Amino acid sequence: MLRHSIKALALALGLFAAAPAHAAGGEIAIPDRKFSFDGIFGTYDRASAQRGFQVYKEVCAACHGMRLVAYRNLSELGLTQAQVEAIAAQFQITDGPNDEGQMFERPGRPSDRFRRPFPNEAAAAAANNGKAPPDLSVIAKARAGGADYLFALLTGYEDPPPGFVLADGAHYNRFYPGHAIAMGAPLNPDQVEFADGTSATVEQMAHDVSTFMQWAAEPELEQRRALGVKIIIFLTILAGLTYAVKRKVWADVKH
Amino acid sequence: MSIGLHNSEFKNPVVRWVDQRLPVFTMMQKEYGTFPTPRNFNYFWNFGALAMVTLMIMIATGIFLSMHYAAHTGLAFDSVERIMRDVNFGWLIRYIHMNGASMFFIVVYIHIFRGMYYGSYKAPRELLWMLGVVIFLLMMATAFMGYVLPWGQMSFWGATVITNLFSAFPVVGSHIVELLWGGMSVDNPTLNRFFSLHYLLPFVIFGVVFLHVAALHITGSNNPLGIEPKGPQDTLPFHPYYTAKDSVGLVVYFIVFAVLVFFAPNYLGHPDNYIPANPLVTPPHIVPEWYFLPYYAILRAVPDKLGGVLLMFGSILIWFVLPWLDRSPVRSMRFRPLARVFFLLWTACFLVLLWVGAKPAEGTYVLIARIATAYYFAYFLVVLPLLARLERPLPLPESISRPVLGGGPLPMGAAAKPMEKA
Numbered sequence: 001m002l003r004h005s006i007k008a009l010a011l012a013l014g015l016f017a018a019a020p021a022h023a024a025g026g027e028i029a030i031p032d033r034k035f036s037f038d039g040i041f042g043t044y045d046r047a048s049a050q051r052g053f054q055v056y057k058e059v060c061a062a063c064h065g066m067r068l069v070a071y072r073n074l075s076e077l078g079l080t081q082a083q084v085e086a087i088a089a090q091f092q093i094t095d096g097p098n099d100e101g102q103m104f105e106r107p108g109r110p111s112d113r114f115r116r117p118f119p120n121e122a123a124a125a126a127a128n129n130g131k132a133p134p135d136l137s138v139i140a141k142a143r144a145g146g147a148d149y150l151f152a153l154l155t156g157y158e159d160p161p162p163g164f165v166l167a168d169g170a171h172y173n174r175f176y177p178g179h180a181i182a183m184g185a186p187l188n189p190d191q192v193e194f195a196d197g198t199s200a201t202v203e204q205m206a207h208d209v210s211t212f213m214q215w216a217a218e219p220e221l222e223q224r225r226a227l228g229v230k231i232i233i234f235l236t237i238l239a240g241l242t243y244a245v246k247r248k249v250w251a252d253v254k255h
Numbered sequence: 256m257s258i259g260l261h262n263s264e265f266k267n268p269v270v271r272w273v274d275q276r277l278p279v280f281t282m283m284q285k286e287y288g289t290f291p292t293p294r295n296f297n298y299f300w301n302f303g304a305l306a307m308v309t310l311m312i313m314i315a316t317g318i319f320l321s322m323h324y325a326a327h328t329g330l331a332f333d334s335v336e337r338i339m340r341d342v343n344f345g346w347l348i349r350y351i352h353m354n355g356a357s358m359f360f361i362v363v364y365i366h367i368f369r370g371m372y373y374g375s376y377k378a379p380r381e382l383l384w385m386l387g388v389v390i391f392l393l394m395m396a397t398a399f400m401g402y403v404l405p406w407g408q409m410s411f412w413g414a415t416v417i418t419n420l421f422s423a424f425p426v427v428g429s430h431i432v433e434l435l436w437g438g439m440s441v442d443n444p445t446l447n448r449f450f451s452l453h454y455l456l457p458f459v460i461f462g463v464v465f466l467h468v469a470a471l472h473i474t475g476s477n478n479p480l481g482i483e484p485k486g487p488q489d490t491l492p493f494h495p496y497y498t499a500k501d502s503v504g505l506v507v508y509f510i511v512f513a514v515l516v517f518f519a520p521n522y523l524g525h526p527d528n529y530i531p532a533n534p535l536v537t538p539p540h541i542v543p544e545w546y547f548l549p550y551y552a553i554l555r556a557v558p559d560k561l562g563g564v565l566l567m568f569g570s571i572l573i574w575f576v577l578p579w580l581d582r583s584p585v586r587s588m589r590f591r592p593l594a595r596v597f598f599l600l601w602t603a604c605f606l607v608l609l610w611v612g613a614k615p616a617e618g619t620y621v622l623i624a625r626i627a628t629a630y631y632f633a634y635f636l637v638v639l640p641l642l643a644r645l646e647r648p649l650p651l652p653e654s655i656s657r658p659v660l661g662g663g664p665l666p667m668g669a670a671a672k673p674m675e676k677a
Contacts, residue, residue, distance in 0.1 A: 040518055067333075068333065068336050068337075068340065073340075134530075135531075137336070138336065138529045141521060141526060141529040142526050142527070142529035142530045143526055144526050177539070217529075219340060220339065220340075220346040224346065224347070224350075224517055224520070225517060225518065227347075227517065228513060228514075228516070228517025228518055229517075231513050231517065232510060232513055232514065232517070235506055235509050235510045235513060236510065238506050239503070239506040239507055239510065242499075242502045242503045242506050243503050245499055245502070246499040246500055246502065246503050249495045249496060249499040250496065250499070250500075253294065253491065253496065
């Protein structure tokens with residue numbers, strides 16, 4: 001009878017685990033996009049993430065900041081120290097105050113966080129119809145669906161269905177909650193020129209920038225999974241040993 | 256032995272010297288070495304030890320997190336992300352702490368389930384049980400305040416909704432809310448005091464856990480049969496038998512914990528909490544962490560605010576009087592054919608409430624929540640008192656060792672009374 005109750009409990013816990021507790025109803029289904037970091041052993045496709053950074057730098061960064069990411073972090077994507085320094089130096093960073101009490105501009109260094117497109121939230125809102133574009137540092141963790149959602153959103157612009165009333169300045173997107181999004185379709189074919197010759201279709205750019213966003217949100221992902229595999233293997237062996245010890249200890253006891 | 260010294264049995268001169276003056280070694284030997292423990296525990300009896308270990312993990316990881324965390328509305332979110340990015344193994348410490356809260360509740364829920372199923376709350380363990388309920392309430396407060404600290408959208412709005420509940424109480428309500436907030440809304444003073452209390456309460460929990468264990472070591476453990484050990488043939492020394500058995504459970508527990516931390520660290524969280532708190536933007540659905548969902552469902556099942564708040568608190572406070580609501584002399588549900596069915600139904604209701612708590616409070620969900628809430632309370636207030644009178648329990652075994660050792664001779668005292676209590 002206990003066995004039954006254990007089964008019942010396991011089943012109940014399993015059911016609850018199968019349906020994440022916070023899944024609210026009536027949401028738009030996000031199609032599953034195949035990414036290099038999917039699954040338990042997935043890793044970041046460095047070339048794709050580098051292209052994604054280029055898309056961010058040349059397109060998204062006009063409006064969206066990534067205040068938690070530093071130029072030095074780009075070395076994790078396979079860029080050399082010289083490349084990182086060259087990228088950082090492209091940006092003018094406000095520093096100071098200097099010994100005369102003045103703020104001044106200087107070329108960026110690897111230790112600087114990504115330069116923000118607007119000096120503050122109010123300026124960002126003022127330049128964008130009253131609503132500041134969200135910071136993208138952890139956007140892949142901050143949206144249900146993660147990178148799948150980002151890809152769907154970036155490729156989900158279309159004409160509104162007949163009868164759908166779109167507010168002034170809003171754009172129709174299949175995957176945005178409520179469908180009316182303030183951001184216009186950000187990606188156009190051949191908007192950027194990839195150094196590796198990859199054709200810059202909207203789908204390709206959306207895929208690459210989603211990969212980059214996922215990396216920016218979870219830079220520890222590869223290290224985490226690699227360590228996790230080792231720890232699970234270790235614990236599994238330890239569980240076997242512990243169980244053997246327990247059997248040995250209990251061998252002389254009837255129970 | 257000199258006068259005034261404890262009579263130590265330890266041979267090692269250093270251990271002996273200490274033990275004569277402060278008999279901690281004798282105490283540990285008595286409470287965790289030779290401590291007579293029923294021989295028939297199943298793996299449900301691992302969960303007390305697991306909860307203890309989880310508390311220590313939470314305190315250890317929390318201390319390291321607090322070295323890098325900034326309790327200020329303008330800094331909190333970014334300081335947590337800095338831990339994730341720039342602190343050595345900060346992501347590991349933070350994910351262990353974050354998921355540790357969920358694991359803590361899973362373990363404690365199973366521990367409570369175990370206590371209810373096997374009647375561990377009944378005499379003489381009433382106070383042991385009540386101390387457990389105190390620990391659970393402290394855990395809830397600690398977890399709630401901890402969830403506020405990253406200062407994401409759910410942190411802020413969860414804090415706003417939950418603290419506002421206290422405003423339902425007449426006269427004192429608004430004063431309690433102001434005291435919690437430290438102002439007129441959830442803001443920097445709220446974050447500061449929550450951080451302070453979130454650091455303090457685990458040590459209070461530790462103190463109550465000590466009392467919980469102390470009370471346990473007076474009455475001794477319950478067991479799956481729910482009958483008291485009648486002599487040495489019914490018990491085993493805690494070490495090595497249960498240290499070995501607890502170790503097995505602990506390692507298996509760590510595997511589950513590790514899967515969550517390393518492969519799905521945000522699975523039980525809400526994506527909105529990675530959006531920095533914004534008092535001007537309300538999220539479409541405000542939901543608490545999963546372990547609070549059953550109580551949240553009860554809260555929303557009642558159309559009246561004060562009524563909902565009272566029922567929500569009542570749903571846990573009622574556990575305090577469980578030993579007196581369930582008057583049946585038989586502890587283990589193994590021997591209570593009716594109570595077992597009603598209790599498993601209650602467990603199912605609890606899980607239904609957990610599920611419905613995450614759904615929007617509309618339509619069928621409200622009806623389901625109401626039915627489950629009604630049964631949640633009816634089980635305690637109607638079913639258990641009635642069953643104590645009406646149910647015919649199955650015959651209890653003569654002793655713990657009897658069914659195992661195949662009817663060997665019983666010691667004199669035990670053989671004289673074939674059935675305990677019933």
